[in-house]
Amino acid sequence: MADVIGLWISAILTIMITTLAWKDTPVSKTAEHIYLGVITANSIVMAWGSIDSSAIQKIMSGQILYIIPVILGIMAYARYSKENFWIYRYPIALVVGIGVGTAMSGLVGGSVIDQIKSSFWSLNVPGDIGASLNNLIMVVTLVSAMMYFIFTIKATRSPIAIKLSTFGRYAMMAAFGYSFANTIATRINQYAGRIAFLMLEWLQLG
Amino acid sequence: MGENGGIGKTLANLPTWLYFGLIIIAMAYITLYPLGFPIPISDQTRYVYAAVDVLETGDIFFVNMGYESGTIAFMEPGMVAVFRHAISKGVKLVIMSTAVESPMLVGRLMDKVKPEASGYVYGEDWVHLGFIAGGEPSYASLMGDINGLVTEDYQQTPTSDLPLMAELGAPTHEKIALVGIWTAGGDVIEGWIRQAAVQYDLPLITEVNEMMVPTLLPYYPINLDGILNGGIGAAEYENLSGFAGEAIKLSDMMTMGGLVVLIFLILGNIGFLMTKGGKK
Amino acid sequence: MSQRTIRRQIPLALTFIVGIIITANWFIDLTPLNDLGNTITNFNTVMVAFMMGFAGVNILMIHTRRIQKNMSQGNMIDVFYSVLLLGSLIIWIAVGIFMGRSSDTYQWMYTNFNLPLSSTAYAATLFYLASATYRVIRARSTETTILVVVSIVVIMGNMPMFVTYIPALMTVKNWLADVVVTAAYRAITIGVGLGGILMGVRTLLAMETGFLGATED
Numbered sequence: 281m282a283d284v285i286g287l288w289i290s291a292i293l294t295i296m297i298t299t300l301a302w303k304d305t306p307v308s309k310t311a312e313h314i315y316l317g318v319i320t321a322n323s324i325v326m327a328w329g330s331i332d333s334s335a336i337q338k339i340m341s342g343q344i345l346y347i348i349p350v351i352l353g354i355m356a357y358a359r360y361s362k363e364n365f366w367i368y369r370y371p372i373a374l375v376v377g378i379g380v381g382t383a384m385s386g387l388v389g390g391s392v393i394d395q396i397k398s399s400f401w402s403l404n405v406p407g408d409i410g411a412s413l414n415n416l417i418m419v420v421t422l423v424s425a426m427m428y429f430i431f432t433i434k435a436t437r438s439p440i441a442i443k444l445s446t447f448g449r450y451a452m453m454a455a456f457g458y459s460f461a462n463t464i465a466t467r468i469n470q471y472a473g474r475i476a477f478l479m480l481e482w483l484q485l486g
Numbered sequence: 487m488g489e490n491g492g493i494g495k496t497l498a499n500l501p502t503w504l505y506f507g508l509i510i511i512a513m514a515y516i517t518l519y520p521l522g523f524p525i526p527i528s529d530q531t532r533y534v535y536a537a538v539d540v541l542e543t544g545d546i547f548f549v550n551m552g553y554e555s556g557t558i559a560f561m562e563p564g565m566v567a568v569f570r571h572a573i574s575k576g577v578k579l580v581i582m583s584t585a586v587e588s589p590m591l592v593g594r595l596m597d598k599v600k601p602e603a604s605g606y607v608y609g610e611d612w613v614h615l616g617f618i619a620g621g622e623p624s625y626a627s628l629m630g631d632i633n634g635l636v637t638e639d640y641q642q643t644p645t646s647d648l649p650l651m652a653e654l655g656a657p658t659h660e661k662i663a664l665v666g667i668w669t670a671g672g673d674v675i676e677g678w679i680r681q682a683a684v685q686y687d688l689p690l691i692t693e694v695n696e697m698m699v700p701t702l703l704p705y706y707p708i709n710l711d712g713i714l715n716g717g718i719g720a721a722e723y724e725n726l727s728g729f730a731g732e733a734i735k736l737s738d739m740m741t742m743g744g745l746v747v748l749i750f751l752i753l754g755n756i757g758f759l760m761t762k763g764g765k766k
Numbered sequence: 767m768s769q770r771t772i773r774r775q776i777p778l779a780l781t782f783i784v785g786i787i788i789t790a791n792w793f794i795d796l797t798p799l800n801d802l803g804n805t806i807t808n809f810n811t812v813m814v815a816f817m818m819g820f821a822g823v824n825i826l827m828i829h830t831r832r833i834q835k836n837m838s839q840g841n842m843i844d845v846f847y848s849v850l851l852l853g854s855l856i857i858w859i860a861v862g863i864f865m866g867r868s869s870d871t872y873q874w875m876y877t878n879f880n881l882p883l884s885s886t887a888y889a890a891t892l893f894y895l896a897s898a899t900y901r902v903i904r905a906r907s908t909e910t911t912i913l914v915v916v917s918i919v920v921i922m923g924n925m926p927m928f929v930t931y932i933p934a935l936m937t938v939k940n941w942l943a944d945v946v947v948t949a950a951y952r953a954i955t956i957g958v959g960l961g962g963i964l965m966g967v968r969t970l971l972a973m974e975t976g977f978l979g980a981t982e983d
Contacts (some may be wrong), residue, residue: 282874285801285878286878286945287875287878288875289879289882290877290878290881290882291882292808293878293879293882293883294882294883294886296980297882297883297886297887297890298886298890300887300890301506301890301892301893301894302902304957306843309833309847310847310850312887313847313848313850313851313854313932314850314879314883315883315884315887316825316851317825317850317851317852317853317854317858318854318858318875318880318883319587319819319880319883319884319950320822320825320855320877321822321854321856321857321858321859321862322586322587322590322623322858322862322876322880323586323818324818324819324821324822324859324862325618325819325859325862325863325867326586326589326616326619326620326687326801326818326867327617327815327816327818327819328675328815328862328863329589329616329617329640329865330616330617330618330619330620330811330812331619331637331782331812331815331816331817332642333615333616333618333636333637333638334618334619334635334808334811334812334815335638335812336639337637337638337644337887338637339717341637342821343951345805346808346809346812348809349808349809349810349811349812349813349816350816352809352812352813352816353812353813353815353816353817354816355814356813356816356817356820357819357823359820359979360823361829365776365979366772366773368774368979369773369774369978369979370776370777370780370818371813371816371817372977372978373777373778373780373781373977373978374780374781374809374810374813375810375813375814375817376781376969377780377781377782377783377784377785377788377970378623378784378785378788378806378807378809378810379621379622379810380785380966380970381784381785381786381787381789381791381792381966382622382623382626382680382681382788382792382807383622383680383787383962383966383972384785384787384789384962384963384966384967385679385680385681385789385792385793386622386677386679386681386684386685386792387680387959387962387963387966388675388959388963389680389684389685390679390683390684390705390709390959391676391681391955391956391959391960391962392956392959392960393959394684394708394709394964395704395708395952395955395956395959397708398708399910399952400822406974412960414941414944414945415963417945417946417949418945418949419949420950421945421946421949421950421953422949422950422952422953425949425953425954426951426953426956426957428953429953429957438800439954447954448950449909450908450912451946451949451950452950452953452954453879453909453910453912453913454912454913454916454942454946454947454950455700455917455946455951456913457912457913457915457916457917457920458700458916458917458920458942458943458946458947459697459700459701459947460903460913461916461917461919461920461921461923461924462696462697462699462700462716462799462835462924463696463697463895463917464713464744464747464895464896464899464917464921465696465716465717465718465740465744465921465924466557466695466696466716466717466740467738467889467891467892467895467896468509468513468740468743468744468747468892469559469560469695469696469716469717469739469740470556470557470559470560470741470885470888470889470891470892471509471513471889471890471892472513472559472717472736472739472740472743473558473559473560473736473885473889473975474559474882474885474886475510475513475514475517475739476559476732476735476736476890477738477882478518478881479514479517479518480517485517485518486517486520493864500900501906502897505896505897505900506893506896508897509893519898521926521927523927523930524925524926524930525926526926526930528940529940529944530943531962548860554884554888555880555884555885555888556883556884556885556888556889557888558881558885559867559885586818587880587881587884588880589867590867590873590876590877590880591782591881594877603788605979616867618811619811619812619814619815619818620807620810620811620812620813620814620815621814623788623806623807623810623811624807624810624814625806626788626803626804626807627804627808627810627811630800630804630807634804634805634808635804635807635808635811635867640867640868641868642868644868647933648941668849669832676809676927685792696924699943700943700947700951701947701951701954701955703943703944703947703951704948704951704952704955705955706948718924737926740924740925741925743925744921744924744925745925745927747899747900747921748918748921748922749899750896751899751900751903751914751917751918751921752918753900754899754900754901754903754904755903755904755905755914758904758905758906
């Protein structure tokens with residue numbers, strides 16, 4: 281019985297929120313407000329689970345050190361007080377420092393060094409003119425796309441640099457065209473899931 | 487020119503209700519009457535398949551289930567297909583989530599994967615750790631010492647009671663044979679690239695939504711061993727691994743919906759060229 | 767110590783110190799340093815989890831104010847929306863925490879409310895994208911013509927129906943991905959990487975202080 285009620289609730293909410301695409305109506309607004317409430321609540325419930333697993337249980341088992349992030353986490357709520365706003369800066373400063381330190385080290389290796397290292401494509405692949413040509417196109421595309429982001433290039437008035445920069449723009453438009461086509465695929469797949477639910481699970485037509 | 491302009495104007499300004507209606511009807515129709523075209527398999531899907539296929543019995547496959555229900559339509563079938571493949575090889579699964587909705591989706595996922603049918607026992611052959619907050623620094627912690635960060639699984643069973651977690655002692659990264667990331671967040675996959683592949687040189691595969699794939703191509707093959715291209719990749723993986731499932735059905739719906747969008751994209755441009763473009 | 771030191775300079779110094787420890791932890795394989803790094807990142811998990819509660823507090827504050835304002839103005843429909851939102855927020859939190867997030871009740875509520883609403887809200891963006899595809903994506907210049915042509919080829923290449931009859935579409939799509947898209951996005955990846963490093967250094971050196979908030983000392 282609970283399953284049948286649940287199925288009907290799911291179907292009705294699916295249709296209610298779909299009307300958003302048409303225009304804002306009391307029906308879509310009702311669904312929107314329930315949506316906002318339940319997703320926020322779920323994130324709080326899950327965050328509590330993470331606190332429980334990564335701090336509360338540790339403190340209970342004698343790892344007293346983990347009282348520190350709990351206190352810092354509570355301190356973060358000082359952001360809602362004008363007079364005590366500065367207290368919030370301690371936890372956020374730590375979170376930013378940890379985040380920056382973690383990401384920055386990896387960026388050097390992953391986004392810069394590894395990327396540059398793997399861009400040394402051979403322009404002469406023995407016995408494979410196709411691969412040589414592809415590698416040449418990749419080198420030109422990479423260099424020209426990077427040149428496009430050098431905004432002082434026009435000031436140099438070098439015709440080769442300007443032409444390369446223009447080619448870079450064209451190459452990026454081709455890449456964006458690829459991304460755009462894939463974005464359409466993503467959105468259609470997302471909606472296909474909902475149609476499949478309505479047709480096959482709710483109406484049981486299939 | 488006037489007549490062309492008239493036709494062009496009509497083509498460029500077809501009513502939105504017609505367009506949207508056609509998308510819905512085309513997709514709904516195909517749900518009942520599938521096309522059943524063969525699904526060609528891309529190179530990237532083969533690379534993901536190969537990364538799972540080299541795993542051996544007892545190897546640990548660490549999985550970040552980082553998708554929300556918004557992308558469940560194609561993430562779940564991809565994950566089911568990869569998990570079935572991994573389970574057929576006797577690989578152990580450690581599942582955690584970086585998206586708050588993901589832990590709620592593990593139940594229905596495992597109902598479809600059916601690990602118990604292959605003799606898998608929870609706690610010994612697979613575990614579900616639930617949501618772990620903190621983003622990239624947490625990935626670093628997990629790779630360093632998973633038991634130092636997490637003390638209980640999603641069902642609130644102490645990790646000390648789970649034999650698989652004991653296998654993952656510090657340094658955790660040394661016990662992991664493959665990392666798999668299912669996510670619709672660019673920061674999540676890039677964070678894992680840095681913390682697992684760049685830092686520890688761990689093999690890493692991912693399924694992301696189609697629109698994110700181009701941004702990840704530069705990381706292949708240096709830091710990524712393969713990328714499943716959303717629903718398209720999931721259907722290809724189902725086809726390749728022989729575990730036919732929901733993604734293959736979805737593929738037909740994507741084709742019909744995409745066809746309507748494609749026709750309207752072309753009509754809009756023809757209309758534009760016949761009017762403003764033509765005048766230029 | 768002056769108020770400025772306590773309220774601004776110490777937090778900035780903390781950012782620098784933990785940032786340096788974590789960066790050093792990446793490059794230096796030294797057990798005490800690695801242990802310290804792990805403990806600090808474990809702390810981060812707990813602090814961030816606490817901060818996830820901001821969303822709930824913000825919503826509670828905004829909608830409590832909104833209920834008061836709309837009540838006084840007689841906008842009962844808006845009062846209904848806010849009550850609905852706060853009601854669902856409170857019920858979901860209560861069930862999730864007191865009955866347990868892995869309880870059958872919470873799972874049922876999630877499956878039948880959160881899942882359809884969340885997945886459909888995202889899926890409905892298809893219509894906005896489809897509308898833009900038809901009305902905005904036009905071959906107005908060389909650049910947009912390239913974009914339109916590549917889009918058409920890749921949309922067709924994504925569909926088994928076209929690839930079955932025109933196998934060359936798959937070849938072209940793969941070539942675009944392996945050559946043009948990889949090289950173009952690599953340029954962007956390197957640029958973003960360099961920008962990220964620069965931003966990180968500036969943050970650690972207290973040259974970017976936006977995260978401290980706009981409220982004056």
